[in-house]
Amino acid sequence: MRKQRRGSIALTLLCAMALLTAPGLAAGTAFAAPEPQAGKSLEQVRKEIEDLYRAAGTATDAYNLAESETKTQSAKIVEIAKLVVAGNDRIETLKSRAGAAARAQYRSGGLPPSAQLALSNNPVQFLDGADRLRQGEKATSDLLSELNRTQSDLRQYAKDASAHWETLEANRVKQEASKKEIEQKIKAAEELESKLEAEQKAKLLQLEMEAQYKAQTAWLSSGALKDATGAATSEAGKKAVAFAVAQMGKPYVWGAVGPESYDCSGLTSQAWLAAGKAIPRTSQEQLRLPKVAIKDMRPGDLIIYFDDATHVGMYVGDGAIIHAPRPGRNVTMTGAGSMPIKAVVRPDA
Template sequence: MGVIRKRNSAMAVIALVCAGSVLATPTAAYAKPTPKDDKSLEEVRKELDKLYHDAAVATDAYNAAEEKADKQSGEIVKLARAIVAGQEKVDRLKARAGAAARAQYRGGGLPPEAQLLLSDDPQQFLTGAGRLRQGAHATEGMLSDLKRTQEDLKTYAADASDHWKTLEAGRKKQDKAKKDIKAKISAAKKLEGKLEKEERARLLKLEEEAEYKQQTAWLSSGVLDEINGRASGRGKKAVRYATAQVGKPYVWGAEGPGSFDCSGLTSQAWASAGRGIPRTSQEQWRQLKRIAVKDMRPGDLIIYNDDASHVGMYIGEGAIVHAPRPGRNVTIAGAGSMPILGVVRPDK
């Protein structure tokens, strides 16, 4: 009976996702349209899927480059501060060395301690010898410190130069990724723009049908019968944050508060729960702990597609919350409505 209730609950979620469901709306109510470029709507749907998938890959590349650029900028700032502090130290050491040289000049080429060594007074001689040793050690230490600090400055400068080169390379990657994103999204919008209003409505139904078909196949495998994990305290906070964003638009590179891309939503949701995670779906897949689908719990992240180009947050009952693509809003969807690559857990 518990399994039946879980399946009924899961199906209720999917019915909600489909907003009335493709099953509740007879497809015959639509006259089959013909796009202006003579492609079938199904071909258009597949082409749009590819364009938006490629845009998602480029978005991940952009976000990764941006994250790296921020890190490099931070390193450059730290090195700049170290260079300033090092230069100030060099200036102080040089001033001390100059003072010692001037004192030696005033003593006829000998420092005061050396002059004391020439005294006939035994006590003065011993005192002078001690001072001479101390002075020699101090001078040696000062010169060694000066040399070491100057070498450090050279290292800092070389490191800063390397970081600048990496930063510039990252900026070029960002520029390229941004152009790729705009080109893909522009092409997708242009393709959608060729459709009449009725065609766009039917296209949305085709998308829902494809998602529903995949979700139904996923549930039919019995996978949901094995998923019983309960959310952790942080996981509950992350889910609350993510679901509160439902209805906000997808914007590439966005991480709130008014709009999100897929990984922007998941990273900000976990940040709100006090757990920082990588910014991109590919890095989330690479760096976070991987777990079996049957062991997942609310708050875990489901990574989609072979290239880890999309991510959603599991919220329980076979559903996820995610930011789908440009032109769509943050929404609830079936966890199995897209090809699952794997599951990762931010809170170990």
């Protein structure tokens, strides 16, 4: 417990030091960056940019989900195609067998059993033949039944394939719409930021850090970690954390899953994949993983943020997470309480 608190204090001090050493801040002096044009304060611009990137994050999650579903539907269509090929091969085999049976019956004269009995000089031989005939008739009946079943399966495969194609097309439309929205929001945010002078951009970064620091401080002051159990991390969790730490400094790129860049859920999904555990691709799907209380969270657990579950970071202990924040920022460490927490989930529960 003491170690957890010391770590939380250390992280708070780290955030404070980062603020004091932010670009444009000289020791003992205040930052005097000019305010943006159009009557907006830099804080208003910061919030506007943050809202745009949040909207882009929501669209990114929708894009990633559609992409994941597209891959699933494509795989199912390939599987159905293989079943259709196998079904057609089976029908050809059954037709060949049915033809052979018909030819055998033709060669036998096709006489009914009663006529064959009347013409036979050896009743015992006939009865033996009649038994074989009944067996042959059953085999033919079974063959025709199997042929009908296989044809019915092929009809069902055709329906399934059609349904999967429709889903595939719907996902493609979703992806295109989400991609367009992402690009529009990011472009709008970048245009806002591009109008800022160098000093204003430095001040903007400082304001972001201040907002995170205030949120983290308030979260810790609320006693969120007061009853933290300090649960031991699993071996898989250690590997996932080690992977996430190694990605620090790499840029955020929407839709990216590494190795050179990541979006938020791309980072967490790849970290756990590196630990030998495949988890869902998007933060909204990751929300479905087994949940744990904040007091019980341990390094490797994932923290899902915002009401719409559109951001995720990996808890690394001592009240901190590693995450891919947004476009224009790199994979970094920040306070676990620097954003509104929706839930904590454990991939290897």
